Amino acid sequence: MVDSDEPDAATGRAGGSDGAGGAADPAHGPENPDINDLLATLDALSDTVDEGHEREKVRQTISLVERMPGTGALAQRITKYTSRDLAESFVGAVLFALPLLVEGGVFEIAAWFAATTVAGVPVLLVGHVGFVLLATAGLLYFADFRQITIRHPILGVIPRRYAGVLLVSLTTSSLMLLFWGRLHEGDPTALERLGRIAVVWAAAAFGAGLGDILPGESQGEDLGKFDLDIGDDD
Known part of the structure; x- marks a missing residue:
């Protein structure tokens, strides 16, 4: 039998068969x-x-x-990113950040970050921020708590959920330190204040990620819908 590229009359698909267990056809997507x-x-x-x-x-x-x-x-898959996910991230960030707000160890770690520099660059603080970024990405997309579909990334690169978790947790950490009087206590330097935020941010980002994904997919309007389709005639 000769394979044909003409559409099959019954299925509307191109003829030809991969056979059981055959390789995927790039022209027609995955085999399964x-x-x-x-x-x-x-x-x-x-x-x-x-x-x-x-x-x-x-x-x-x-x-x-x-x-x-x-x-x-399929029931564990998350595709939408909604305002409710932002609220869940906020709750998770608060729960994980609260214990650190009363810990003096945060000040000691921040001072250590500020004091350890190479050519004027606080390398440990920079490394800590990098750790927060990588750990958050690992929690959301590689820890396999949920299967998360990335849709409508910001600028085509940054996943909205990833950015949302990081921004919500960073904002929560900064405001809680400020409102509780812990950001400026002891007259710290600007770099030490950044270090305090970064230390609390690590825990808050972890809590925000868990608060977002563990409950599963949230109901509501997908924030990915608001993607500024400039030029479309609606």
Whole structure:
């Protein structure tokens, strides 16, 4: 039997068979596609259509797929990022930051960060911030608590959930230190104040990430919808 590239009359798909266990055909996507592949394809389609009403139709289709009932691994998948996720991140950040606000050890660590410099650069503080960034990304996307789909990244690069967790936890840490009088206590230097924020931020970011993903997918309007489709005729 000769393989054909013509669409099959019954299925509307190109002819040819991979066979059981055959390799995936790059022209037709994965051999065993799942719902994540479908959502990824729809996301890519929404970025290619030109008309506003066409883009809205694609979004409606994505919303319909996301509301389909799922079991097992599908039930653990998170696709939307909503205002409720921001609230959950805030609660988690507060719960994890509270114990550190009464700990004098935060001041000692911040002073150590400020005192350890190379060519005037606080290398330990910079390394600590890098650790917070990497640990948060690992918690959200590699620890396998939930299967998280990245959609509508900021500037096409930064996942919205990742940015949200980091910003909510950083803001929470800074404001709580300020309101509780712990940011300026003992007349610290500016670098020591940054160190205090960074120490509390580490715990708050971890709490914010857990507070966001552990409850599962939240209800509400997906913040990814507000992606500034400039130039679309709605």
